[in-house]
Amino acid sequence: MTERIELEMRLRESEEKYRSIFNCSPLTIIVFDKNLRIVEWNRKAEETFGWKKEEVAGKDIIELLIPEHLKDKIRQVAERLFLRELLANFVSDTLTRDGRIITCECYGTTYRNAGGRTYGLILAMDVTEKIKMEIKLKESEKRYRAIFTHSPVLIAILDKDGRKVLLQLLPAD
The missing domain is CATH 3.30.450.20 (PAS domain)
Structure with missing residues (x-):
C-alpha cells in the first residue's frame, strides 16, 4: 500500500469517527x-x-x-x-x-x-422538564414546611426503628 493511499484511508477513518461522534452525541x-x-x-x-x-x-x-x-x-x-x-x-x-x-x-x-x-x-x-420538576419540588417543600410549621397538632416523624427523626412541637399558648 502506498503512503498516499494509507494517508487517504486514515483521513477517511478520522472523518468517519468525527461524524459518528457528532451525530451520535x-x-x-x-x-x-x-x-x-x-x-x-x-x-x-x-x-x-x-x-x-x-x-x-x-x-x-x-x-x-x-x-x-x-x-x-x-x-x-x-x-x-x-x-x-x-x-x-x-x-x-x-x-x-x-x-x-x-x-x-x-x-x-x-x-x-x-x-x-x-x-x-x-x-x-x-433542560425544560428538569426546570419544571425543580420548581414543583420547591413548591412541594414550601407547602410541606408550611403545614409542618403551622400545624396545631404534634407531628413526629420516626425512622424504621422508631427513633425520632423530626418533631414539631405544639405552639405555646
Whole structure:
C-alpha cells in the first residue's frame, strides 16, 4: 500500500469517527461562522429544535432560535465568544420549529480550523422538564414546611426503628 493511499484511508477513518461522534452525541451540537450562520447541525439538534440540517444551513442562529426579547443579549454573548475565544456557559430560552419555547443549558466556545478560520461551537441540552420538576419540588417543600410549621397538632416523624427523626412541637399558648 502506498503512503498516499494509507494517508487517504486514515483521513477517511478520522472523518468517519468525527461524524459518528457528532451525530451520535446526546447533546445538541451547532457550529456557526463569525457571521453567526449555521454551518453544522447534528441529529440531536434536529430532534430538539425540529428543523433538518439542510433547512438551517446558512441561517442566522440567533434569528432562528432565540426569542425576540433575548436576541440582543445572546448576540452580545456570541460577539464576546468570538472576540476572546473563551468558553461561555449560559441558560437561555430557545424557539422550536413548532413555536414552542424550551430552555436550554448551553456551552459555547470557538475553534480554528486548519485553514485558520474561526467557528463558534455550541453544545446544548434541553433542560425544560428538569426546570419544571425543580420548581414543583420547591413548591412541594414550601407547602410541606408550611403545614409542618403551622400545624396545631404534634407531628413526629420516626425512622424504621422508631427513633425520632423530626418533631414539631405544639405552639405555646
